[in-house]
Structures are given as C-alpha cells and as structure tokens.
Amino acid sequence: MKKLEEMIARLSGYMGRMEEEAKEQYNFKDLTVTQMHYLETISELENPNLTELAGALKLTKPTVTVLIDKLIEKDLVYRIQSDADRRSTHLHLTEKGKLINAMHGYAHRRMVEDIQKRITADEMEQFIYVLRKILV
Amino acid sequence: MKKLEEMIARLSGYMGRMEEEAKEQYNFKDLTVTQMHYLETISELENPNLTELAGALKLTKPTVTVLIDKLIEKDLVYRIQSDADRRSTHLHLTEKGKLINAMHGYAHRRMVEDIQKRITADEMEQFIYVLRKILV
DNA sequence: TTTTTTTGTTAGGATTATCTAACTAATTTT
DNA sequence: AAAATTAGTTAGATAATCCTAACAAAAAAA
Numbered sequence: 001m002k003k004l005e006e007m008i009a010r011l012s013g014y015m016g017r018m019e020e021e022a023k024e025q026y027n028f029k030d031l032t033v034t035q036m037h038y039l040e041t042i043s044e045l046e047n048p049n050l051t052e053l054a055g056a057l058k059l060t061k062p063t064v065t066v067l068i069d070k071l072i073e074k075d076l077v078y079r080i081q082s083d084a085d086r087r088s089t090h091l092h093l094t095e096k097g098k099l100i101n102a103m104h105g106y107a108h109r110r111m112v113e114d115i116q117k118r119i120t121a122d123e124m125e126q127f128i129y130v131l132r133k134i135l136v
Numbered sequence: 137m138k139k140l141e142e143m144i145a146r147l148s149g150y151m152g153r154m155e156e157e158a159k160e161q162y163n164f165k166d167l168t169v170t171q172m173h174y175l176e177t178i179s180e181l182e183n184p185n186l187t188e189l190a191g192a193l194k195l196t197k198p199t200v201t202v203l204i205d206k207l208i209e210k211d212l213v214y215r216i217q218s219d220a221d222r223r224s225t226h227l228h229l230t231e232k233g234k235l236i237n238a239m240h241g242y243a244h245r246r247m248v249e250d251i252q253k254r255i256t257a258d259e260m261e262q263f264i265y266v267l268r269k270i271l272v
Numbered sequence: 273t274t275t276t277t278t279t280g281t282t283a284g285g286a287t288t289a290t291c292t293a294a295c296t297a298a299t300t301t302t
Numbered sequence: 303a304a305a306a307t308t309a310g311t312t313a314g315a316t317a318a319t320c321c322t323a324a325c326a327a328a329a330a331a332a
Contacts, residue, residue, distance in 0.1 A: 004251065004260065007267040008244045012151055014271055019148075033169060034319070050280060063320055065281060070318090087279040087328045108144045115140065118270050124140065127266045130259050131143040134251050135150055170289065186310060199290055201311060206288090223298045223309040 015111070022107035026099065038067060039076060039100045042091050047080075049088040071097070151247070158243035162235065174203060175212060175236045178227050183216075185224045207233070 028036065041056050042048060048056070054064040068091065071077040076097035079089040093100075119127065164172065177192050178184060184192070190200040204227065207213040212233035215225040229236075255263065 003264050004248050005241075005244050007264055007271060008151075008247050009240070010271045011267065012155075012240070012244070015144075015148055015151065032318070051278080059319090060321065061280065062282080062322080067319075085279080085329070089280085104145070104148070105141075108141050108148070111144050112140050115270050119266055123266050123269070126262050128139050128143055130255055130263045131147065133254050133259070135143060135146045136254075168288070187308080195289090196291065197310065198292080198312080203289070205311095221299070221309080225310080 015107075018107045018111055018114075019104070022103050022110070025106065026103045028100075028103070035067070035071060035076075036100060038064075038071060039093060039097055042077065042093055043098075043101055047090045047092050049082070049090055051088070053091060151243075154243045154247055155240070158239050158246070161242065162239045164236075164239070171203070171207060171212075172236060174200075174207060175229060175233055178213065178229055179234075179237055183226045183228050185218070185226055187224070189227060 031039075038053070038057070041053060045052060045056055050061060050064055050068065053068075054061045057064065068077060068079075072079070075094055078092050078094055080092060082088045082090060115127075116124070167175075174189070174193070177189060181188060181192060186197060186200055186204065189204075190197045193200065204213060204215075208215070211230055214228050214230055216228060218224045218226060251263075252260070
C-alpha cells in the first residue's frame with residue numbers, strides 16, 4: 001500500500017512541524033531537548049522514583065540524579081519522599097513543569113483546527129472512526 | 137472536537153514509538169540525536185551549503201562546520217565544491233548517511249502493515265482520501 | 273541479627289555541542 | 303580597482319550530558 005506509506009511520511013512531517021511551532025510559541029528556548037525529554041517521561045510515568053526514570057530513559061542513576069538536580073533548580077520538578085520506602089523519592093512536575101504538556105495540547109488543538117478547515121463533518125466522523133480502530 | 141484531539145495525542149505517541157523502535161532496529165546507538173537531526177535536515181534540504189544548513193538548524197556557522205567535520209569523519213556526509221561559487225560547498229549524504237531515511241521508511245512500512253491488519257480495504261480507501269485532503 | 277540488595281548521592285573525568293572573535297578567500301558592489 | 307560583503311574555517315571557552323567508581327542509608331533476605 002504505497003499511497004498510505006507516502007501519506008504517513010507526510011503526516012510525520014506535518015506533526016513534527018506543528019510540535020516545533022508550539023515549542024517556539026511557548027518560548028522553551030532555555031530548555032534543552034534532553035531536559036524536555038526528562039519532563040515528558042516524568043509526566044508519562046506519573047511521578048516515578050529515580051530508578052524508574054533512569055530505567056525508562058536508559059541512563060544510569062548518577063546521570064539522572066545530576067540532571068534532576070538542575071531541573072529542580074529551575075523549578076520544573078520537585079521531590080517527595082516516599083512513606084513506604086524512606087530511601088526513595090518520587091518526582092513530580094511543578095506547575096511550570098506541566099507547561100510542557102500544555103504545549104503538546106496546544107500543538108494538538110492547532111492540528112484539530114487545521115483539519116476541521118479541510119474536511120467535512122462526515123469525513124471527520126469517518127476519520128475518527130478509523131483512527132480509533134488503528135489506535136485502540 | 138475533543139475526540140479528534142484525543143486521537144491526535146495518541147497518534148503522536150504511536151508514531152513516536154514506531155520511530156523509536158526503528159532506531160533500535162537500525163542500531164543507531166553511536167549517533168547522537170543532534171547528529172541524526174543534521175543528517176535529516178541535509179536530506180530535507182537536498183544538499184544545502186553550510187550557510188543554508190546553519191540557517192535551517194538555527195545554529196551558527198562555526199558550530200555547524202565543526203559538527204559536519206565529525207560527520208564526514210564518520211563517513212556519513214561528504215562535501216562537493218560548488219562550480220558557480222568557489223567559496224561554497226554542498227553537503228551530501230553518503231550511502232551510509234542515507235540509512236537514516238531508510239530507517240524512517242522502515243518505520244513507515246511497519247505502520248502500514250500494522251494499519252492494514254486493523255481496518256478493511258474500504259476504510260483504508262476512505263482514510264487515504266481524508267489524509268490527502270488534510271496534508272495536501 | 274548479620275549479610276545482601278536496593279535507592280540514591282558525590283566526585284571526577286570524558287565527550288558533545290554550542291558560542292564569540294578573528295581570520296582567509298572568493299564574490300559583489302561602488 | 304578598491305571596498306564591502308559573503309562563505310567557510312580555526313581557535314579557545316563554556317555548558318550540558320553522560321559515564322564509572324566509591325559511598326551511605328534503608329530495606330529485604332538469610
């Protein structure tokens with residue numbers, strides 16, 4: 001199915017560009033790609049401890065310790081010590097840290113607006129139906 | 137259109153994961169994200185000169201010079217001096233450098249296979265029709 | 273209750289990716 | 303033809319990421 005492959009290549013480019021735009025819009029210039037990746041992963045894992053985060057990022061614990069210290073200094077992350085296990089702490093995003101997710105939301109809403117302009121309501125229904133089957 | 141926004145968020149995650157998998161499949165462990173980004177941009181711009189590449193990446197020319205030297209050392213890129221302007225050189229990907237695009241192709245083909253398993257031929261037709269309207 | 277394992281940190285070092293400043297060589301403008 | 307601009311490089315500095323080794327404190331296993 002060559003046509004679909006072509007469309008997916010374009011879709012990939014389209015979504016990448018929209019995320020880029022959102023990043024500029026949110027003025028995340030002082031955040032590196034790596035730092036962004038840490039924040040996204042903390043959000044996905046929902047307050048992991050340091051070992052879990054290091055595992056998900058495939059990095060060593062000392063590496064992650066150091067970078068988390070920097071993110072804490074920038075007021076993007078904070079630690080909460082676990083009650084159950086006093087060795088370990090859970091990582092949380094501050095309100096400022098949560099802006100990254102807001103940024104993704106912004107990119108996605110922009111795409112929705114853009115798509116709505118280009119297709120009819122019926123086509124939209126069908127499109128969502130198929131996407132749902134694909135993405136379960 | 138809340139449902140679509142939700143689907144787009146998932147689609148974004150889905151495509152990201154597929155690209156990640158492809159990266160592992162291709163064993164691009166010795167390439168940094170930055171280096172990958174340079175290679176992708178060279179491919180997109182179709183043999184830019186150094187100034188054009190620096191512009192697209194929003195980096196300074198010395199920065200790009202240094203990193204291109206490294207990519208040349210790794211046999212991923214080569215320079216060809218311009219006939220028209222002897223100051224400038226065009227950057228090309230070597231066969232090895234082109235593997236990055238092959239990697240994207242692989243990810244996209246995997247997605248096609250995956251999608252084909254989940255929807256009917258009719259739904260596929262409709263899906264491509266709508267995608268085409270969205271992506272022009 | 274020792275011993276072992278696990279969680280996380282500190283210290284020190286290597287590599288990568290950036291920048292600004294200063295420069296050369298080629299091209300374009302005046 | 304002289305002056306200004308443009309393409310790219312070299313040099314030196316800095317910050318960001320990453321690692322291994324060695325450790326302390328808490329928890330789990332023997």
